[in-house]
Each structure stands twice: as structure tokens, then as C-alpha cells.
Amino acid sequence: xxxxxxxxxxxxxxxxxxxxxxxxxxxxxxxxxxxxxxxxxxxxxxxxxxxxxxxxxxxxxxxxxxxxxxxxxxxxxxxxxxxxxxxxxxxxxxxxxxxxxxxxxxxxxxxxxxxxxxxxxxxxxxxxxxxxxxxxxxxxxxxxxxxxxxxxxxxxxxxxxxxxxxxxxxxxxxxxxxxxxxxxxxxxxxxxxxxxxxxxxxxxxxxxxxxxxxxxxxxxxxxxx
Numbered sequence: 001x002x003x004x005x006x007x008x009x010x011x012x013x014x015x016x017x018x019x020x021x022x023x024x025x026x027x028x029x030x031x032x033x034x035x036x037x038x039x040x041x042x043x044x045x046x047x048x049x050x051x052x053x054x055x056x057x058x059x060x061x062x063x064x065x066x067x068x069x070x071x072x073x074x075x076x077x078x079x080x081x082x083x084x085x086x087x088x089x090x091x092x093x094x095x096x097x098x099x100x101x102x103x104x105x106x107x108x109x110x111x112x113x114x115x116x117x118x119x120x121x122x123x124x125x126x127x128x129x130x131x132x133x134x135x136x137x138x139x140x141x142x143x144x145x146x147x148x149x150x151x152x153x154x155x156x157x158x159x160x161x162x163x164x165x166x167x168x169x170x171x172x173x174x175x176x177x178x179x180x181x182x183x184x185x186x187x188x189x190x191x192x193x194x195x196x197x198x199x200x201x202x203x204x205x206x207x208x209x210x211x212x213x214x215x216x217x218x219x220x221x222x223x224x225x
Contacts, residue, residue, distance in 0.1 A: 002025065003023075003026075006020070008020075012063065013057040013074050013078065022061065026040070033213055033216060046095060051083055056082040059099055083098055097139070115155050120146035126142075127142075144168060151165075169181050
């Protein structure tokens with residue numbers, strides 16, 4: 001069950017005071033085969049990010065605990081403009097894309113320090129919850145770009161590497177890159193087939209290559225992401 005409650009925030013960019021909502025409790029019953037949670041009840045993700053109605057700054061709660069003094073940064077954010085009034089049930093993808101833009105901008109200005117693995121894990125929420133096909137494609141490709149860079153730079157924790165390699169293959173499959181997806185599934189299958197601890201990844205890669213499913217089976221499966 002998803003519960004939430006109102007909070008008052010002061011925008012760290014334009015100093016507007018506004019009311020938002022914060023998550024009280026939530027849980028998920030299952031996951032998609034790209035690890036997206038299938039939440040019980042109402043989707044809580046919209047409450048993980050807060051959108052200033054005046055300037056359009058959008059970010060997680062923790063970034064509202066500071067005041068951003070850099071005038072060039074403030075000008076950059078304010079140039080985005082406020083988001084249009086968002087439908088409570090369908091505006092999530094718009095809100096998440098704006099949040100990603102704001103996080104990227106904070107990172108570019110050195111206000112926060114996010115590496116490629118961090119950025120992939122933020123952008124994957126925008127990919128997971130996008131409904132517009134073009135936005136799914138766009139966000140999926142951004143996630144892939146960041147995960148691949150993170151692999152190149154050895155930024156991914158050792159215990160996550162096979163899982164991330166599988167996820168990269170699955171995102172390729174879901175956004176229509178079937179040939180590349182199969183190449184990557186084959187790599188995961190080859191590397192995990194004789195590893196008892198990785199048997200679940202092996203079976204998942206075989207399944208998604210040969211007979212793709214939308215969700216994980218109901219049986220308990222180890223997923224770290």
C-alpha cells in the first residue's frame with residue numbers, strides 16, 4: 001500500500017515556497033524483467049521527486065536542503081521554465097525527465113558529483129516509467145550509454161557486474177535492438193552457465209533471449225538492483 005503526506009519546500013533555485021508530497025510507505029509485489037518494480041497500489045515514484053511550480057527545478061528531496069548561489073546555474077535552470085500542469089496519473093514521465101535534466105545540470109556545474117553509474121541509476125527511473133515510445137527509446141539509450149561507460153571505468157560493484165550486463169541486454173531488447181541484445185545475452189549466458197551463484201542470471205538471460213517475458217516469475221529470485 002502506498003501512503004503519502006504533504007510537505008512544504010523552499011526551492012533552492014528561485015526560493016519559492018510550495019507544497020509537495022512525500023512518500024510515507026510503499027511496497028512492490030514483483031518486478032519486470034528489466035528490474036522495474038511493480039508496486040502495490042499507487043505508484044510512489046512521483047513522490048520521490050519534487051517540482052518547483054515557479055522555475056521548474058525538479059529533484060529528490062535531499063537537494064532541497066541547500067541554496068544554490070551560482071547565478072549561471074540558476075539562470076540555466078530558470079531557462080527551462082516551469083513544467084505544464086501535470087496530470088496526477090499521466091504526468092510522471094514528464095516530471096522524471098525534467099528531474100534528470102536538473103540532476104545533469106547540477107552535475108555539470110559541479111554542485112553535485114555523480115559518476116556514470118550514479119547517472120545510469122537515476123536515468124533508469126525515467127526509462128522505466130516512460131510511456132511515450134520516443135521517450136522510452138531516448139531514456140533507454142541514455143541508460144545504456146551510462147552503464148557502458150561505467151563498465152569501461154570499473155565503476156560497477158563486482159557483485160553487480162553480471163546483473164548489469166544482463167540488464168544492458170534486456171534494455172537493448174526492449175527498445176528494439178534485437179541483434180545487439182542477443183549478442184549480449186549470449187555473452188551473459190556463456191559467462192554464467194557454470195556458476196551456481198549466478199544460475200538465476202543464466203536462466204533469465206536464456207529466457208529473455210528465447211522466450212521473453214514481461215515480469216519475473218512469482219517464485220522468489222535474487223535481484224540486487
